[in-house]
């Protein structure tokens with residue numbers, strides 16, 4: 001697929017057909033992740049891939065209860081109409097969109113500064129780098145005709161998942177990615193539209 005077509009094709013998928021992903025395809029997608037720029041020149045990223053309903057359920061142990069809490073919290077937040085539609089679609093599906101993908105990717109990164117209490121923005125460089133890697137994965141999945149669901153672990157969720165998969169100390173999990181074949185019947189809410197004309201400032205803001 002042509003690059004700008006891939007950009008257009010990428011969107012967050014929360015319903016999957018359940019069809020399996022071939023190993024060769026998975027490897028191409030993760031290899032794309034490893035092609036991302038990295039702050040420390042080492043790409044200190046590790047991917048744990050979990051397949052099969054039971055195995056995925058074990059790792060997502062804490063997600064359901066957190067999803068319910070998020071629903072409650074959102075009720076008190078002022079939201080625009082498009083945000084509300086996005087959240088209404090996303091929040092009740094947090095568990096299912098990961099478990100039904102059939103292929104859960106846990107992208108870990110090595111913490112080489114205190115990213116949870118940064119004293120300066122550059123202390124977040126390892127965190128910024130893993131997100132470059134994640135975006136490459138999302139785009140590569142789109143180029144393969146696949147899609148990803150994405151969830152940020154809330155509260156103790158990530159420590160639970162990290163322990164379940166035996167991740168060593170010093171590695172953090174920024175998100176879960178569910179990789180799968182998109183269900184073509186899913187209706188996708190769209191983000192609040194923005195235009196480059198409004199965002200672009202030539203010479204001076």
Ligand SMILES: Cc1cc2nc3c(=O)[nH]c(=O)nc-3n(C[C@H](O)[C@H](O)[C@H](O)COP(=O)(O)O)c2cc1C
Pocket residue numbers: 010011012013086090091094150151152153191
């Ligand atoms: C940093 C980040 C965090 C996100 N967290 C979640 C999440 O916890 N759960 C979820 O369902 N989607 C999550 N998303 C996906 C967004 O909801 C989605 O990208 C956005 O609504 C735009 O839709 P699109 O990806 O289809 O263009 C996240 C995306 C980003 C970049």
